[in-house]
Amino acid sequence: MEKQFEVQDNQDAGRKLAFLLRHDSNYDFPKDGWRTVENLVTECGYTEEEIEEIVATDNKGRYEYNEDHTAVRARQGHSVMVDVGLKEMEPPMFLYYGTSDRFYDSIMEKGLLKQSRLYVHLSSNPSTAKSVGKRHGGKTIVFRVLAHDMYEDGFKFYLSANNVWCTDEVPSFPCQYLQLVEE
Ligand code: HQG
Helix, strand or coil: CCCCCCCCCHHHHHHHHHHHHHCCCCCCCCCCEEHHHHHHHHHHHHHHHHHHHHHHHCCCCCCECCCCCEEEEEECCCCCCCCCCCCCCCCCCCEEEEHHHHHHHHHHHHEEECCCCCCCEECCCCHHHHHHCCCCCCEEEEEECCHHHHHHHHCCCCCCCCCEEEECCCCCCCCCCEEEEEC
C-alpha cells in the first residue's frame, strides 16, 4: 500500500501523529485505541525512532506506548470511538475552558459541546485554557466551569493520563455552571 505521506520534520510529524491516533477513521482501531508501530512504519512513513522521539518529547504528554512497545495511542482528544481508560474522578471546584469570542453567544445558549471529539476538554488553570483558546483565532475568552457543582449534580468527570479533564457537556441552562473570566 502506498504511504499516506512523507514525514517532513518533527513538529509536522507530531501533528500528523495526533491526527493518526485521534481522528483517522480509515484505521480500524481496537476498542482501547492502540495503533500498531508496524502500521505507522509501513503505512504512514515513520521510523520506529521517530515515533520514540515524538512520544518521549511531546510537550503535552499526548501519547503513550503499550506494555510491550508494539503500539501507541493518544491519551485524550479522540474523535474516533475508543476507550482509553480515562479515570473517573471528583473534579476541583473550578476548571477552565478557552475559546474564541465568536462562539460566546452560542455557548451561552447551548453550553459547551464536545463537537467532533468524544468529550469536552477542560483545563485545570486559566493560562492553559487561554492557550487552548488561542488556537481558535480572534479574541480569546476563558470560561470558569463550576465543575464541582456539576459533579454534585451528577455529571461525571474524567482525568486523562496527561491531566486533561474531560466531561460530556457543560450545560448553560437551567443551571449556571459557566462564568466568563474577566481579564
Ligand atoms: C466550540 C487541544 C459553538 C469551541 C487543546 C471550540 C485541548 C462551540 C470548538 C483539546 C460550542 C471545539 C481540545 C457551542 C463548543 N457553540 N461553538 N455551544 N461549544 N464550541 O478543538 O477544547 O493540543 O474540538 O469553542 O489543547 O479547543 O490537540 O476543542 O472552538 O486540550 O492535544 O467547539 O485539543 O489539545 O474545538 O481543544 P476543539 P478544544 P491538543
